[in-house]
Amino acid sequence: GTFRWHICFNFVVLRMISFGCDYCWTLSSSHFDHKKHMQKCEVCYSGKTCYFALQEKGLSVDKYTFLTYLCYLTYAPLYIAGPVVSYNAFAAQLDVPQKNYSVGQICCYGLRWILNFLLIEVMTHFFHYNAFVVSRLWRQLTPFEIFIISYGVLIFMWLKFFLIWRYFRFWSLVGGVETPENMPRCINNCPDLESFWKSWHASFNKWLVRYVYIPLGGSRRKLLSIWVVFTFVAAWHDLEWKLISWAWLTCLCFVPEIVIKSFSNNFQRQKVPLGGSFIVNYVQLLVL
Structure with missing residues (x-):
């Protein structure tokens, strides 16, 4: 039978938002320091194609054409269920296919x-x-x-x-188009909610971080941002009260975990004595 278009429209909407945001950010003065990223990224250091670099580096304005936009929206392998890939990463691999x-x-x-x-x-x-x-x-x-x-x-x-x-x-x-791996780890290997949601539909999680979480303030407003993020996720699946209530219940369970992790990290930083980091680095240098 005929495949109903509205079943896949949720994923098409994500691609529409991705194209619009990437295009606007390319026109702005935002700049991605690729050299600094390469110093910290093991993927870039190994010579492989880094998805994060493709996504953040941006493209020239002439790459944001209507034809490429339609290709991005209707790319057959990813049209039905994804994984979700940003426009920058997709368009960059049209000229230079993945080599990983x-x-x-x-x-x-x-x-x-x-x-x-x-x-x-x-x-x-x-x-x-x-x-x-x-x-x-x-x-x-x-x-x-x-x-x-x-x-x-x-x-x-x-x-x-x-x-x-x-x-x-x-x-x-x-x-020739590499996308983020969904389900990179088993749910039995997720000891907390944060690691679970990073692994379950991981490409959607990366999309949410780039286009929703970071624009809302990122980790500086984490306790407030998660409510917007999970409400968006629920509405994206379907506009039903049971999904909205599921999202808010998840946030209620998420808040104590965030508070405990923040308290634990601050406690560990305060526990290290003055000059402790210097001693640790010195010992590591001797071992190496």
């Missing part, structure tokens, strides 16, 4: 996707977490059993989105 992945590495990437697809097939045949949820049999189980089923459903959701996003990223790599 060789043909062999891209083939291995595709082979790993096939193995993960077989894994989810095994899960759906032998672990019936979703069947319990759909049939509502979980209402007859104990709280511990409900917890186990909920955990299994969460693992299944992670693997499902993992497969979807890596499938489209694979075809984007075949076309």
Whole structure:
């Protein structure tokens, strides 16, 4: 059947905002210090293409054409589900395709996707977490059993989105455009909320940081910015009260974590005695 355009329009909106912001920031006096970035970035130091550098360096004004804009909005491998890529990074790779992945590495990437697809097939045949949820049999189980089923459903959701996003990223790599990796780590390897949201739909997280979080003040206004960011995320998914309430509940859980981390960092800085950093650096120099 015909694919409905409004299903993918959420991602198209992100690309529209990206193009507009990148174009306006190119016209402004903002300047990205690429040399300073290369001194700290391991990717740039290794000679590979750095996505952050492509995104922040900006392009000449003549690269912001209507034809390239349409190409960016409707780029086939990323049109349905992403991953989300900024306009600067996309347009820069049209002239110079990505060189971080060789043909062999891209083939291995595709082979790993096939193995993960077989894994989810095994899960759906032998672990019936979703069947319990759909049939509502979980209402007859104990709280511990409900917890186990909920955990299994969460693992299944992670693997499902993992497969979807890596499938489209694979075809984007075949076309010469590298995008941020979604789901770079398993949810079992996320000890706090911050690391979880950085890993779950990671390309969208990078987009939010660049186009929403930093313009709102970044870490200087973190306690206020997260409310705007998560409200935007909820409205972006769909304009429903249950999603808005989910976003605000997430922020309520996020605030104590931010306060505790800030207190812990300040305490560690105050705990280091005068000249402590000099001693640490001196010892490191002797070891090296």
